[in-house]
Amino acid sequence: MRLEQISVFLENKSGRIADVTAVLAQAGINIRALSLADTSDFGILRLIVDNTPKAEAALKKNQLTVGKTDVVAVEVEDQPGGLHRIMDILCKADINVEYMYACINPDTRDKAVMIFRFEELEAAARLLEKNGIGIIQGDRINTLLK
Amino acid sequence: MIFNIEYETMPREALESIQLRRLQATLERAYATVPFYRERLQAAGITPANIKTLEDLQAIPFTTKQDLRDNYPFGMFAVPMTNVVRIHASSGTTGQPTVVGYTARDIGTWAELMARSLSAGGATREDIIHNAYGYGLFTGGLGVHYGAEKLGASIIPVSGGNTKRQVIIMKDFGPTILTATPSYALHLAEVAIEMGVSFQNLKFKYGIFGAEPWSETMRREIENKLHLSAVDIYGLSEVIGPGVAIECHEAKKGLHIFEDHFIPEIIDPSTGKVLPYGETGELVFTSLTKEAFPVIRYRTRDISCLNPEPCICGRTHVRMQRVSGRTDDMLIIRGVNVFPSQIESVLMNVDEVEPHYQLLVDRKDNLDILTVRVEVGERLFSDEVKKLQSLEAKIEKDIKEYLGVSAKVKLVEPKTIARSEGKAVRVIDNRKI
Structure with missing residues (x-):
């Protein structure tokens, strides 16, 4: 149910994202999904990759601050109202989304995948499953669809 | 104008005999009432009776800021608390402030010295003084305030901050003397310009600036922008507050130290040896008249030199050169003393922070x-x-609460702080003073 996400601290200055992508490219890491949160001073780059331990080691070797967080990959119907159905379930259960972003779907074309960061991951994932929402196993996102 | 002609223009010989008499009295009192001084003198094998000339002072051990901290808060007071009428404090290196006390007579002495200082800077009882030094534990605001009242001038106790309101007051009340930190004076000028107020149309004649290091270049800039004549004032709370030394507006060449109340020395900061006039070193002060908080050979960490040449203003008191630096890593930010170690202890109190700053x-x-x-x-x-x-906001709040200075916290990537020979460069001061 859990999916491991890597986050990287970056100062808000030109060339820093390129530095990270260079490290990942050199280590042969494939990026499955990413999102960048930015402020005027700093940014947080969040990544789902095909080989988390290897990516983490490569980034740390290059003196970047790396964090790991569990997130949930949720299947979303690729049609109007698809995302809203999920948000509605979460809203009614009073579950707060810390942040979310889109991901490629390793299996089908009729479903999109959203990555969710919840404060209470287990409760949120169980609730979604109970409501018939598909949760993608972490290892599938990480390793499949090469 | 010279506020106290008798003392400020006293011939050196007479001045020195007063100094010796007052030094002996100070030592006797400190020895009798402050355990710290008694133990120090005993350890050095000296009693006050051994001090027979002013040169004998050189045998007495120094007092440091650490000694004051070790005796926090009132351990260095030489009178019972019932006789203390005022307490001030300044920041210390570990967040523990240095606490100083004043008897009613000390407050009177301080007012006299500040009245002399304001006079030397050009003020008379006809003047209106706009006092933008902060009022509070900091000695700047109240020091100027009591001096102005002693002089008989009219004082506007505007304190620091709320700059726009200050400009309106300057415009409407027509003050003729400005007292502030030099950087705040320049800030006032800029805000005034933004508000469409020209200093040319204000009534300022003289400005008395201090509590932070500044330079001749800054003096020219202040004089041009504020259309007034600017002098430097020196003091530190441990010695009494502002009013230890003042530049006369006639010469503007060094600050007269009020030698009937303080003995200045310049020492080599590494050996402690007293240096002759004209040589640059660390300023050391001994108070001669203070009751509640006498200081004996207090090391200021300020770097200066002494000039005994007669001055065109008529004052016979020796002049110290404008402070050119510090022997430690203290920074003065908007008039507030800040040691890097204070910031470090704030950071160390935040669990997640590592000592890289x-x-x-x-x-x-x-x-x-x-x-x-x-x-x-x-x-x-x-x-x-x-x-x-x-987290950034928390650290900013802690620094403000702990040190009384506003700081912007900026998170940076690891290893981005330059380290020279393995030691991090803790301070980058880009100010062009």
Whole structure:
């Protein structure tokens, strides 16, 4: 149910994202999904990759601050109202989304995948499953669809 | 104008005999009432009776800021608390402030010295003084205030901050003397211009600026922008507050130290040896008239030199050169003393922070801007923006509460703070003073 996400601290200055992508490219890491949160001073780059331990080691070797967080990959119907159905379930259960972003779907074309960061991951994932929402196993996102 | 002609223009010989008499009395009192001084003198094998000439002072051990901290808060007071009518404090290196006390007579002495200082800077009882030094534990505001009242001038106790209101007061009340930190004076000028108020149309004649280092270049800039004649004032709370030394507006060439109340010495900061007139070293003061908080050979950490030449203003008191630096790493930010170690102890109280930080000091629009760069290690890092931002805000709040100075905290990547020979460069001071 859990999916491991890597986050990287970056100062808000030109060339820093390129530095990270260079490290990942050199280590042969494939990026499955990413999102960048930015402020005027700093940014947080969040990544789902095909080989988390290897990516983490490569980034740390290059003196970047790396964090790991569990997130949930949720299947979303690729049609109007698809995302809203999920948000509605979460809203009614009073579950707060810390942040979310889109991901490629390793299996089908009729479903999109959203990555969710919840404060209470287990409760949120169980609730979604109970409501018939598909949760993608972490290892599938990480390793499949090469 | 010379406020106290008798003492300020006293022939050296007479002045020195007063100094010796007062020194002996101070030593006797400190020896009898302050355990710290008694133990120090005993350890050096000296009693007050051994001090027969002014040169004998050189045998007495120094007092340091650490000694004052060790006796926090009232251990150095030489009178019972019932006789203390005022307490001031300044920041110390570990966040523990240095506490000083005053008897009613000390307050009177201080007012006399500040009245002399304001006079030397050009003020008379006809003047209106706009006092933009902060009022509070800091000695600047109240020091000027009592001096102005003693002089008989009219004082506007405007204190620091709320700059726009200050400009309106300057416009409407027509003050003729400005007292402020030099950087705040320049900031006032800029805000006035933004508000469409020209200093040319204000009534200022003289300005008395201090509590932070400044330079001849800054003096010219202040005089041009504020259309007044600017002098430097020196003091520190441990010695009495502002009013230890003042430049006369006639010469503007060094600050007269009020030698009937203090004995200045210049020492080699590494050996402690007293240096002759004209040589540059660390300023050391001994108070001669203070009751509640006498200081004996107090090391200021300020670097200066002494000039005994007669001055065109008629004062016979020796002049110290404008302070050119410090023997320690103390920074003065908008008039507030800041030691890097204080910032460090604030950071160390935040669990997640590692001891990799750097202080960046800039001067923007003539105001000092302190930026604290903190490296983001794994323990501090979060994937959520709000957590990092609230951490920044927490550190900023702690620094403000602990040190009384506003700082901007900036999170930076690991290893971005330059390390020279393995030692981090803790302070980058970009101010061009």
